[in-house]
Amino acid sequence: MYISETSVDVRYAETDQMGVVYHANYLIWMEIGRSALISDIGFSYAGLEEKGYLSPVIDLNVSYKQPMRYGDTAVIRTWIEHHGRLRTTYGYEIAHPDGTIAATGKSVHTLVHKDTFRPVALRKVDPEWEAKYVEIAKGTD
Amino acid sequence: MYISETSVDVRYAETDQMGVVYHANYLIWMEIGRSALISDIGFSYAGLEEKGYLSPVIDLNVSYKQPMRYGDTAVIRTWIEHHGRLRTTYGYEIAHPDGTIAATGKSVHTLVHKDTFRPVALRKVDPEWEAKYVEIAKGTD
Amino acid sequence: MYISETSVDVRYAETDQMGVVYHANYLIWMEIGRSALISDIGFSYAGLEEKGYLSPVIDLNVSYKQPMRYGDTAVIRTWIEHHGRLRTTYGYEIAHPDGTIAATGKSVHTLVHKDTFRPVALRKVDPEWEAKYVEIAKGTD
Amino acid sequence: MYISETSVDVRYAETDQMGVVYHANYLIWMEIGRSALISDIGFSYAGLEEKGYLSPVIDLNVSYKQPMRYGDTAVIRTWIEHHGRLRTTYGYEIAHPDGTIAATGKSVHTLVHKDTFRPVALRKVDPEWEAKYVEIAKGTD
Numbered sequence: 001m002y003i004s005e006t007s008v009d010v011r012y013a014e015t016d017q018m019g020v021v022y023h024a025n026y027l028i029w030m031e032i033g034r035s036a037l038i039s040d041i042g043f044s045y046a047g048l049e050e051k052g053y054l055s056p057v058i059d060l061n062v063s064y065k066q067p068m069r070y071g072d073t074a075v076i077r078t079w080i081e082h083h084g085r086l087r088t089t090y091g092y093e094i095a096h097p098d099g100t101i102a103a104t105g106k107s108v109h110t111l112v113h114k115d116t117f118r119p120v121a122l123r124k125v126d127p128e129w130e131a132k133y134v135e136i137a138k139g140t141d
Numbered sequence: 142m143y144i145s146e147t148s149v150d151v152r153y154a155e156t157d158q159m160g161v162v163y164h165a166n167y168l169i170w171m172e173i174g175r176s177a178l179i180s181d182i183g184f185s186y187a188g189l190e191e192k193g194y195l196s197p198v199i200d201l202n203v204s205y206k207q208p209m210r211y212g213d214t215a216v217i218r219t220w221i222e223h224h225g226r227l228r229t230t231y232g233y234e235i236a237h238p239d240g241t242i243a244a245t246g247k248s249v250h251t252l253v254h255k256d257t258f259r260p261v262a263l264r265k266v267d268p269e270w271e272a273k274y275v276e277i278a279k280g281t282d
Numbered sequence: 283m284y285i286s287e288t289s290v291d292v293r294y295a296e297t298d299q300m301g302v303v304y305h306a307n308y309l310i311w312m313e314i315g316r317s318a319l320i321s322d323i324g325f326s327y328a329g330l331e332e333k334g335y336l337s338p339v340i341d342l343n344v345s346y347k348q349p350m351r352y353g354d355t356a357v358i359r360t361w362i363e364h365h366g367r368l369r370t371t372y373g374y375e376i377a378h379p380d381g382t383i384a385a386t387g388k389s390v391h392t393l394v395h396k397d398t399f400r401p402v403a404l405r406k407v408d409p410e411w412e413a414k415y416v417e418i419a420k421g422t423d
Numbered sequence: 424m425y426i427s428e429t430s431v432d433v434r435y436a437e438t439d440q441m442g443v444v445y446h447a448n449y450l451i452w453m454e455i456g457r458s459a460l461i462s463d464i465g466f467s468y469a470g471l472e473e474k475g476y477l478s479p480v481i482d483l484n485v486s487y488k489q490p491m492r493y494g495d496t497a498v499i500r501t502w503i504e505h506h507g508r509l510r511t512t513y514g515y516e517i518a519h520p521d522g523t524i525a526a527t528g529k530s531v532h533t534l535v536h537k538d539t540f541r542p543v544a545l546r547k548v549d550p551e552w553e554a555k556y557v558e559i560a561k562g563t564d
Contacts, residue, residue: 011451012298012299012304012468013298013306013451013454015298015299016298016299017294017297017298017299017351020197023168023197024166028165032434045435049493056164058204059203060164060203062202064198064199070299070472071467153313153317153327153445154313154447156440158435158441158493161440163436172293172294211331212328299472300477300479309447309450338443338446338487339487341485342446342484342485343482343484343485344483346481349479396441399490
């Protein structure tokens with residue numbers, strides 16, 4: 001199992017009047033985590049879209065533990081929780097630099113043709129990428 | 142059980158390069174649904190904050206069924222899935238005007254003091270609101 | 283000269299830790315104002331994109347007068363400040379319901395082919411729309 | 424005159440259905456540029472807020488030259504265009520890594536007390552910061 005790690009500085013625009021990061025922004029950080037993981041293992045999500053595919057989220061959950069504030073840095077850890085034939089589940093842990101967990105989450109993605117939104121298997125699109133996901137996933141079908 | 146209904150026109154800013162509404166924006170619509178429900182039954186979330194309380198999200202999940210696009214109107218249905226002593230779970234259904242479900246979701250909220258983020262029970266803060274939530278909730282403790 | 287009027291309720295997500303609406307969100311409201319104006323006079327921006335055109339912003343300015351807060355309603359007034367052969371300037375006034383101005387702004391737009399981003403004149407794309415803009419614009423070439 | 428330089432990778436969430444970065448997001452990058460400049464010269468915007476001050480935008484303009492896309496990196500250059508007794512104007516240049524300008528902008532800021540939104544001069548709040556701004560500003564009163 002491989003865990004990718006990247007970090008983002010909290011943006012002022014990401015706060016709300018509670019004085020903490022607005023909860024929807026964690027989903028954007030989770031996306032940054034996914035991109036970083038994909039890039040770490042030698043592939044490119046932007047490249048996948050250029051080839052005519054999209055990887056929409058079909059299900060997600062987030063648990064918020066400890067708020068983040070402007071001035072903080074969020075450490076994002078991302079891994080492949082499960083890789084199946086048509087669905088990939090990513091796992092996330094978002095932490096303060098001192099290790100305190102700010103949030104944990106999971107998101108399930110499919111792969112579809114850009115024009116039709118019809119599903120396609122990653123192994124048809126990019127067998128090397130598929131092999132790498134099978135190798136690093138916590139679980140597979 | 143009471144179901145609140147409100148609607149929003151998709152904003153251009155809410156789309157992404159997939160040509161559909163970016164998934165994190167559904168969380169903003171869910172928040173609009175919560176506010177509408179609270180307002181429908183005669184209370185005010187803005188008023189609650191003015192009195193010194195916040196109601197942060199501690200857990201959420203969303204299932205995405207059918208993408209929404211610019212030009213569409215999203216119909217947001219919101220209800221109280223469960224109301225406990227310290228936690229309230231809201232349920233959501235986001236639909237296209239023709240009835241097709243775009244997404245479903247749930248979010249769990251606590252109530253805290255603005256300054257300390259320490260939890261407080263709704264029945265201590267506003268007994269009438271508490272009574273109304275108990276009345277309309279699908280489930281209670 | 284025609285002035286379109288629409289309104290939006292401030293969203294929680296639009297606030298920042300200053301306790302007021304984050305300044306970038308006024309640009310989103312200005313876009314809602316443009317769409318409303320176009321719709322008021324019988325055309326559709328979404329329809330224009332479906333026909334293969336885009337209308338990107340090339341220049342904008344905003345003056346912020348009086349902050350808006352969660353719980354407020356923003357009244358957005360939009361008009362055509364100037365309509366030229368290849369550029370249209372929209373004017374905006376964003377007000378509190380009591381009439382106090384929250385912000386004023388202008389934005390300059392071109393019309394381009396979606397695939398090439400090459401400019402095209404509105405009168406080539408939709409002569410009726412062009413005629414209407416000439417009629418309602420404060421100024422023209 | 425001092426020019427601060429920082430960079431951001433375009434986020435998927437920052438794109439819209441035009442396939443390019445949504446124009447309002449440049450304002451967020453300009454804010455990141457301001458924070459970077461302040462940090463470069465040894466001060467902290469977050470620290471200023473903790474001391475009870477805010478620095479709201481009162482006027483801004485942006486010229487968009489060349490769109491940015493997902494997968495691109497934006498290089499943000501920020502400087503003090505003008506520093507007056509009660510107003511500071513920041514200048515910005517946002518470029519593609521190859522040097523092509525994506526956008527230029529300016530924003531005017533005041534400094535106010537957090538609780539009252541009443542203006543205060545930077546030299547009253549932090550004389551060292553004031554001295555540094557006078558030193559690096561392109562223009563002063």
